[in-house]
Amino acid sequence: MKRINKSWWVSLVLAFAFGFSGAAGAQDVTIALGSEPTTLDPQLREDGGERAVNDNIYETLMVRTPDGKLVAGLAAAHPKLVDPQTWEVKLRPGIKFHNGEPFNADAAVYSIKRIIDPKFNSEQISFFETIKDAKKVDDLTVQIITDGPDPILLSRLYWMKMVPPAFSKDPKFNETPIGTGPYRFVRWNRGQDILLEVNQDFWGPAPQITRVTYRFVEEPGTRLAGLMAGEFDIITNLLPEFTQQVPQAIHILGLEHPIIILNADGGPTKDVRVRKALNYAVDKDALAEGLFEGFAQVAQGQLLSPSFFGFNQNVQAYPYDPAKAKALLKDAGAVGATVELIGTAGRWLKDRELVEAVAAFWDAVGIKTKVRIFEFNEYLNRLFDRKTRADAIFVVSSNELLDADKSFSAYYRSGGIGSSNTDPQLAAFIDQARTETDFAQRAALYHQAVQRAYDQAYFVWLLNIEDIYGVSARIKWPGRVDAKILVGEMKLK
Numbered sequence: 001m002k003r004i005n006k007s008w009w010v011s012l013v014l015a016f017a018f019g020f021s022g023a024a025g026a027q028d029v030t031i032a033l034g035s036e037p038t039t040l041d042p043q044l045r046e047d048g049g050e051r052a053v054n055d056n057i058y059e060t061l062m063v064r065t066p067d068g069k070l071v072a073g074l075a076a077a078h079p080k081l082v083d084p085q086t087w088e089v090k091l092r093p094g095i096k097f098h099n100g101e102p103f104n105a106d107a108a109v110y111s112i113k114r115i116i117d118p119k120f121n122s123e124q125i126s127f128f129e130t131i132k133d134a135k136k137v138d139d140l141t142v143q144i145i146t147d148g149p150d151p152i153l154l155s156r157l158y159w160m161k162m163v164p165p166a167f168s169k170d171p172k173f174n175e176t177p178i179g180t181g182p183y184r185f186v187r188w189n190r191g192q193d194i195l196l197e198v199n200q201d202f203w204g205p206a207p208q209i210t211r212v213t214y215r216f217v218e219e220p221g222t223r224l225a226g227l228m229a230g231e232f233d234i235i236t237n238l239l240p241e242f243t244q245q246v247p248q249a250i251h252i253l254g255l256e257h258p259i260i261i262l263n264a265d266g267g268p269t270k271d272v273r274v275r276k277a278l279n280y281a282v283d284k285d286a287l288a289e290g291l292f293e294g295f296a297q298v299a300q301g302q303l304l305s306p307s308f309f310g311f312n313q314n315v316q317a318y319p320y321d322p323a324k325a326k327a328l329l330k331d332a333g334a335v336g337a338t339v340e341l342i343g344t345a346g347r348w349l350k351d352r353e354l355v356e357a358v359a360a361f362w363d364a365v366g367i368k369t370k371v372r373i374f375e376f377n378e379y380l381n382r383l384f385d386r387k388t389r390a391d392a393i394f395v396v397s398s399n400e401l402l403d404a405d406k407s408f409s410a411y412y413r414s415g416g417i418g419s420s421n422t423d424p425q426l427a428a429f430i431d432q433a434r435t436e437t438d439f440a441q442r443a444a445l446y447h448q449a450v451q452r453a454y455d456q457a458y459f460v461w462l463l464n465i466e467d468i469y470g471v472s473a474r475i476k477w478p479g480r481v482d483a484k485i486l487v488g489e490m491k492l493k
Helices: 006-018 048-054 105-116 154-157 220-228 271-278 283-293 322-331 351-364 377-382 405-411 424-434 439-454
Strands: 028-033 061-063 070-072 078-085 088-092 131-137 141-147 183-189 193-198 210-215 248-253 256-262 294-298 339-343 368-374 394-397 459-461 463-471
Touching: 028 048, 048 210, 061 154, 070 210, 078 377, 131 405, 141 154, 193 405, 220 463, 256 271, 256 351, 256 405, 271 322, 271 459, 283 294, 283 351, 283 463, 339 377, 351 368, 351 394, 368 377, 377 394, 394 405, 405 424, 405 439, 424 439
Parallel strands: 028 210, 339 368, 339 394
Antiparallel strands: 061 070, 078 088, 088 141, 131 141, 183 193, 193 210, 248 463, 256 394, 256 459, 256 463, 294 463
16 A cells, blocks of 8 residues: 555656746745635535635634634624524624625625525535524624524634625626635636735735645646645645655644445445445555555544544444454345445545545455546535435545534435435434533533444544645745645745
8 A cells, every 4th residue: 555656756757857837936825736626606515625715715704723713703703692592793894805895794694694595505504504594783793593502603603704795696706706815816727727816905914925826736746746846835635655755744633534425225335234344344554554654543433533522432443354344244145246436536635545445445355346536526516416325435524613513414414415324313413412502411412423323334434634735945834723724824934
């Protein structure tokens, strides 16, 4: 597993042989992303490429410091609880969108109503399902109404970007973003790059970097070559084996958990014995050490990190036990069964390699794994289309709310945008926990949900991987626990 794809070295050699063009200027930076955004509408898709760009264009009512503390953003102060289902938010005055539209209560109410509208069909809805309405109190005051007590509403508001009411109705909005943030959109050359420039009218501290270019480079070796040649200032998903070769390597235990979603309602994975066998078949320690050089930890049988609210410390990873996997498959009459495994390449660190490694482990115990790697947009269509569920779908889930509700609503709960089960008991645990304000009782409900999903083996839980960035010598940036790449926080040495 430690072999390095020769094409990466070919990319590196060609880069140095023929050179690069377009190096960043004195106040410019260039960031290489592994995938191109599927849209630049910040409320529509659950797309890391889109977020990497739009986090610098748009703003939210609440924000996090680099170490994860929640503080006021477009809100003037922390929202206040008026009654168990109503939060009141005071807004900062005098802020405008890049096109001159005012950011006020009307804009905030519009933004909230837009993303929760079922007709809008946002893939981010699992972040906001408790929010039922919003209303204007005065020009700088908004009330947000939830369907019951919501103990993590402030975390939700950290994720919901505010959009301009007028221009967001324009068909060009998904490719011409307009926010209130520190950078303005300039252009999008499809398949090549996106250019932003500093917003001179930004209400907050002025960024030091005046222009940022995002390049879309799926191949990890090509990103590395660009960094070494001085074409890129930051590359995402730096391969662990190259952390000692780059000018700077920043790595932080991140929010990302690679998992395999198993279809519990159809196909060979409908049988819980098969689902358990697929878990026992995978040597997760070998993945952490062999593929990630130790820049990853084995996930403990749940889609949560130990620091997340709801983590069940009594649940451990399925051990690597190929003999038990073979026995379960034989007992289920599934030896030789074909399992379709869907993935993508370039979006997440070693995503293709992980999918192929898991497939090899499954094949070794008697499964015929049919791996299908899709371009990211088509992959998202298959991930979120519950009507045509594949047997197994690879995804790297990041939980920016640092709370079980986000992951469990999206992937555990029946009807979630990425779930592949119709388990009413599991859904009941999650629904009860969502509105439970007693921390101990809420934690207990999530612990039950973790245990039930583990016992039913609804997923193959793999790893918790570190975020690894390659950074040029000219950039000073410590990274963030929430994996946001905020250019306004970067400094030039």
